[in-house]
Amino acid sequence: MVSYWKHYHTPETVEEAIAALRGYDGRARVIGGGTDLLVETRRGLRRPFEAIVDASRIAGLNTIERDPQHIVIGCGVTHTQIVNDPNIQRHGACLSESCGVIGGPQVRNAGTLAGNVAHALPAGDGSIGLLALAGEVEITSTAGRRWVAAKDTFVGPGKSVIDRHREVLTRLRFKPTGTGEGSAFHRVMRPQGLCLPIISMAARLTVDGDRIVAANVSMGPVGPVPWFAEPVAQALIGGPATDAQYEKAVDVALSNVTLRTSKYRATEEYRRTMVRTYLPIILATAAERAGAKR
Amino acid sequence: MSRLKMTVNGVAIDIDVPESRYLSEVLREDLRLTGTKIGCAEAECGICTVLVDGIAVVSCVFPAFKAQGARVETIEGLSNNGRLHALQQAFLDHGAVQCGICTPGLIMTAKGLLDTKNAAGEAVTENDIRTALKDSYCRCTGYQSVINAVLQASGEEVAPYIPETGTPGTAVGKPRPNPNACPMPGYFQSTPRLRSASTACTQC
Numbered sequence: 001m002v003s004y005w006k007h008y009h010t011p012e013t014v015e016e017a018i019a020a021l022r023g024y025d026g027r028a029r030v031i032g033g034g035t036d037l038l039v040e041t042r043r044g045l046r047r048p049f050e051a052i053v054d055a056s057r058i059a060g061l062n063t064i065e066r067d068p069q070h071i072v073i074g075c076g077v078t079h080t081q082i083v084n085d086p087n088i089q090r091h092g093a094c095l096s097e098s099c100g101v102i103g104g105p106q107v108r109n110a111g112t113l114a115g116n117v118a119h120a121l122p123a124g125d126g127s128i129g130l131l132a133l134a135g136e137v138e139i140t141s142t143a144g145r146r147w148v149a150a151k152d153t154f155v156g157p158g159k160s161v162i163d164r165h166r167e168v169l170t171r172l173r174f175k176p177t178g179t180g181e182g183s184a185f186h187r188v189m190r191p192q193g194l195c196l197p198i199i200s201m202a203a204r205l206t207v208d209g210d211r212i213v214a215a216n217v218s219m220g221p222v223g224p225v226p227w228f229a230e231p232v233a234q235a236l237i238g239g240p241a242t243d244a245q246y247e248k249a250v251d252v253a254l255s256n257v258t259l260r261t262s263k264y265r266a267t268e269e270y271r272r273t274m275v276r277t278y279l280p281i282i283l284a285t286a287a288e289r290a291g292a293k294r
Numbered sequence: 295m296s297r298l299k300m301t302v303n304g305v306a307i308d309i310d311v312p313e314s315r316y317l318s319e320v321l322r323e324d325l326r327l328t329g330t331k332i333g334c335a336e337a338e339c340g341i342c343t344v345l346v347d348g349i350a351v352v353s354c355v356f357p358a359f360k361a362q363g364a365r366v367e368t369i370e371g372l373s374n375n376g377r378l379h380a381l382q383q384a385f386l387d388h389g390a391v392q393c394g395i396c397t398p399g400l401i402m403t404a405k406g407l408l409d410t411k412n413a414a415g416e417a418v419t420e421n422d423i424r425t426a427l428k429d430s431y432c433r434c435t436g437y438q439s440v441i442n443a444v445l446q447a448s449g450e451e452v453a454p455y456i457p458e459t460g461t462p463g464t465a466v467g468k469p470r471p472n473p474n475a476c477p478m479p480g481y482f483q484s485t486p487r488l489r490s491a492s493t494a495c496t497q498c
């Protein structure tokens with residue numbers, strides 16, 4: 001049996017996790033469910049690690065909580081927990097929908113949202129869902145804790161500002177959607193399991209009557225990192241919640257993104273068509289959930 | 295080497311194994327419980343599914359030490375004194391086992407669903423079964439017999455699906471017209487329309 005790591009730690013507190021990582025001085029790696037990292041390691045895409053620090057069993061970080069302003073998700077929370085949470089279904093629908101399409105049930109039973117965000121793939125579905133909710137992540141290191149906007153953690157494909165050899169993404173949070181707000185997610189993918197989406201998109205809208213007063217849109221893979229689509233949001237804000245307005249948003253989206261042809265997934269043209277087809281549907285769904293008058 | 299403690303099928307286990315083991319390796323190699331099969335070894339096919347604290351996970355990428363202190367269930371733990379578990383019996387009744395490599399994974403995944411639903415006092419629907427077994431691959435049965443078997447095990451009465459057969463010695467089934475068939479006389483109805491210009495007849 002090949003060994004892909006030598007030591008395996010399951011710390012029960014954040015302090016223990018950070019101390020273990022410090023002890024290995026960059027030679028250890030944090031995991032959540034391991035469904036991303038350990039599959040890559042097993043495929044020989046990564047060099048074996050000296051040690052694994054498993055962040056999924058830290059006490060207090062296995063639950064979904066509410067603080068006065070946010071829904072807060074611990075790093076040990078699995079996709080299954082998120083999908084089954086009634087609060088997130090109602091107040092963070094796009095996140096619930098995005099975590100619900102990841103892998104199969106067994107992968108969702110172990111894989112975490114923290115791992116999806118920390119992995120920083122350009123089309124990580126959970127990341128796309130969290131981005132549209134303008135989510136934030138808490139990073140804990142020897143220097144202490146800091147909250148960072150999720151969109152600012154992505155540096156490049158698979159590259160994150162989180163030093164996954166020394167720091168732990170401890171919690172994720174977002175402001176729940178309330179009255180006049182709604183969100184939605186959709187992705188297009190070939191049914192191939194271990195493979196990335198052709199296109200994955202989400203939106204959160206705030207409406208006042210038939211007007212869109214606030215918007216967030218996220219898309220991937222449309223560049224090196226999951227895209228927090230500010231120009232698309234700007235194109236929506238102030239306008240009516242109508243198909244014509246959504247078409248404008250699509251035009252803005254398509255003029256801002258770099259869609260690629262990938263050998264086994266899809267052509268650029270196909271991706272373009274999918275954005276044109278699904279972005280208006282996502283926006284209309286979010287608006288409808290927000291209670292927009294048509 | 296480190297101590298790994300867990301219960302496997304109700305038996306307390308305490309063994310010395312390398313910390314780099316996957317759960318499937320501990321089960322198959324160290325504990326010789328080879329009922330858990332390996333297909334893809336990359337979390338894709340569901341064949342290696344076991345229950346850890348009642349939750350279905352793919353053991354091929356599940357670090358063994360993640361299951362430290364946990365309650366692990368595998369296919370070997372299902373029958374009781376030679377009496378088959380309702381799921382096992384149902385798989386037999388419905389012919390839901392052909393080559394059998396996927397069966398332990400399918401049964402354990404289904405058990406995870408039935409146990410969770412039972413604990414919550416909820417009924418199991420066909421849709422629940424389809425959702426739970428999504429991404430669990432079987433290349434033989436065509437799935438319907440598997441779904442029927444799980445439905446039966448959940449307490450529903452399901453008649454086994456027996457395919458229609460003809461009188462021995464006669465043709466099986468009825469020929470269906472092929473929508474792509476060449477309409478020209480002289481060509482067999484099953485011949486696909488000729489696409490390339492050099493070989494096409496003038497009418498195609």
Ligand SMILES: Cc1cc2nc3c(=O)[nH]c(=O)nc-3n(C[C@H](O)[C@H](O)[C@H](O)COP(=O)(O)OP(=O)(O)OC[C@H]3O[C@@H](n4cnc5c(N)ncnc54)[C@H](O)[C@@H]3O)c2cc1C
Nearest residue numbers: 032033034035036037103111112115116118124125169337
């Ligand atoms: C069959 C299959 C299908 C899949 N389908 C999809 C899909 O459709 N969409 C999709 O987006 N993904 C998919 N994935 C990928 C993966 O399951 C998800 O990205 C999952 O969310 C990863 O979570 P994890 O906890 O298992 O991550 P891990 O593998 O544990 O970690 C992923 C990365 O994040 C780091 N990390 C994890 N937790 C932390 C933490 N707390 N702090 C700091 N760094 C951390 C690790 O070092 C690693 O770099 C699939 C995987 C498989 C095997």
Ligand code: FES
Nearest residue numbers: 333334335340354
């Ligand atoms: S062998 Fe584990 S999922 Fe295929």
Ligand code: FES
Nearest residue numbers: 393394432433434
């Ligand atoms: S019975 Fe052969 S793969 Fe399922």
